[in-house]
Amino acid sequence: MTKLGFLSFGNWMGVAGSRTRSGADALLQGIELAVAAEEVGVDGAYYRVHHFAQNHSNPFPMMAAAAARTSRIELGTGVIDMRYENPWSLAEQAGATDLISGGRLQLGISRGSPETVVDGWRYFGYEPADGQTDADMAREHTDLFRRAIDGEGFAPGNPRMIGTDRPQAVTPQSEGLYDRIWWGAGTRATAVWTAEQGMNLMSSTLLTEDTGVPFDELQAEQIAMFRETWATRGWTREPRVSVSRSILPIIDEETAYYFGVQAQGEQRDQVGMLDGARSRFGRSYIGEPDVIAAELARDQAVRDADTLLVTVPNQLGVEFNARILEAIVRDIMPVVDAEVVPSLA
Template sequence: MKKIGFLSFGHWSDARGSATRSASDVLLQSIDLAVAAEELGADGAYFRVHHFARQLASPFPLLAAVGAKTSRIEIGTGVIDMRYENPFYMVEDAGSADLISGGRLQLGLSRGSPEQVIEGWRHFGYAPADGESDADMGRRHAETFLELLKGEGFAKPNPRPMFANPPGLLRIEPYSAGLRERVWWGSASNGTAVWAAQQGMNLQSSTLKADETGEPFHVQQAKQIRAYRKAWDDAGHARTPRVSVSRSIFALTNDTDRAYFGRGDSQDQVGILDDMRAIFGRSYAAEPDQLIKQLLADEAIAEADTLLLTVPNQLGVDYDTHVIESILTHVAPALGWQNSQVVRGDGAVVHANG
C-alpha cells in the first residue's frame, strides 16, 4: 500500500524549450498540475521551497490556491527552510491554508539546503543565538512551530481589547485541528531522522543524504528509515508515522520520453555538499517492464509508505501529467502499489473515496 504524489521544484527561465518562462507561469501551472494529478488519482501535490532563486518560494499562497481548486489530493511541501521562518506567523499561514483545503496540508520542513546567497536568512531578519549554528536555529524554529500547533493558549489578553476575547490565555488563530500530526521533517542524515522521530514528525527523505556508510544510496536510505521507525517506537508515540522518499522515475512509453530521458542507466553520485560528503541517488528511466524490475530492487522505496515523483516542471503541465499517468498506469499496479484511482469495468477512472 503506497501513496504516490509528485514533487515540483518550480523552476522558471527563458531558456529555449522552457514552458515556464516566468514566476507567474510556474505558479499557475503548479495549480493546473495539481488539479490534473487529482483527476488521475494521484495522492499528493508537493512543492519545493527555495529563496533567492527562480524557483517556488513562499509556499502558502500556492498551497491555499491548490486547496481551493482541488477536493481530495494531499497538498504539501518538500521542504520549507525553517531558518527563514517566523514560527508564529507561519502558524497563521499554515492554519489558513489547511482550513481552505479541508485538512489536506502535509507540511515538510527542514533546516535548509545550500543557498543562493550568503546567509540569506539574515536578510529575513533571523540570526543564530550565541553558540548556535544556523542548523540549530532552523531546528529551534521548527520546535516552536510544533509547540504552537498544539493550539494551547499562551498570550495574556489585553484587558481592553478591540473585540471580546474568550476566557483564558489566547492562542494563535486560525487554529486547524490535526495539522500538528501532518508535519514532516526532511532529513539528510540518520541522526536528524532520529531527532524527527523524537519530535513526533513524519519523515521525508529525498534523493540525497549524508554518505554515512559508503553503501548504495537506496541501502543507506532504507537504514535511515529503519532507524527513524525504531526511534519513533522508543519515543512511545501513539500514532503510526508516515515516511516518504523522492525519486526521479520515468516510464519510457513513447518517442518523446526516449528523447528526453532514454540515455541509459544512471548511477549514484558522491560529492561534497555544505562540507558534508553526500550521496545522490540515481534516476530511473526505462521501458515499463524493465523499470518495474529496477524499482523492486530499491530497498528504500519498499520501506516508505509514500513515493514522491520529481517532475520536470519546465516541460509543462501536459508532459508532467503524462509522466505521472505513465507511472500510475504502467508501473504502480505491477508493483502492488495502491493509489486513489480505481478503473471501472467500462474503463472510466473513479476515485477510491468516491
C-alpha cells in the first residue's frame, strides 16, 4: 500500500484571500495540519525548507510540536538545504525531535534549490573549500551529519570533567534515525549516488535534466537506477522512495472556485531552464477525484514509489487542505493502490 503524505512549503503572505498571513500563521497551521491529516488517515506530514523567504526555514520546533500532538503520522522534511547546516547542531536537533516523535522522523536533505539571495549559505558562515563546489560542501556536511547521528565521537573528552579524553558524540542519540535519512535527487546520476550512500530517495515534481520523454517515465527511470544500484551495493534494509505530485481534486464549490478553470485546461509537463540546466517539470493533477485516480494509476513513477507526497496550497488554510487530503485518502488512493500493488508484486 502506498504511503500518502502532504508536503507544505509554509508560504505566508498578507494579501487578499490568504489565510496564512504571517510566520506565526505558517508555523501554527503547519502543526494543526499534521493533526488534521492524521485524523483523516494521511501517513506523513512533510515540510519544505527555504531560507531568506516567507516559507518554513527551521522546521524542527514545528515538527516537535506536531509530534507531541500526534501518535502515528510521520514527520519529515522535503528538503533541508545542507549548504546552510552545521552538521553537529543539525544532528542534535534531529535526534531530539525524533525522540519526541517516538521514532517517526523522516528527514529529507539535499543540496538545495535556487534561492531568493545569492549564495545565502555564505552569510550563515559556510564557504566551500578550495576546489570544492557548493554541492560538494553540501555532501560533506551530509557525511558529517550522518556520522554524528550514528554516534561517532569527534570532540576529545575533558579528563577533568569525565575522566577520559575519548572522543565524545553529540547527544541525544535516537536509534534508527540513520536509516530514515532521504536525499532529494534531481537527476538520475544523483539518484545513483544516493543509493551508493545508503540513503532513501526523495524525488520532487521536477528533474534538472530532460531526455524528451514524459516526466513520469524519466522519474521512473531515475527510481529504477536507484533500486538497481542499491541492490548491487548489498545494503541489508529495503530502501524507501518518494515522489511528489500536485493533486487538487474538485470536490465542492470552493475547490471549483480556486481550481476549476485549471481543471478545464490542458495539463501536461513543462520544460524550462532552472539553475542553468534544461529541466522537466511534472504536470498537475486537477479535476474530479475519479479522473485523477485513473490518471495517477497510470503515472509510472507513482506506481514505482512507495510514498506519494501531495504538495498542498497551504495559504488556503488547514480546514481547506484537510478536506482535500481526506478526499485523496478516500476517493483516489484506493484506486491507485489497486493498480500499484499488482505492479510491485
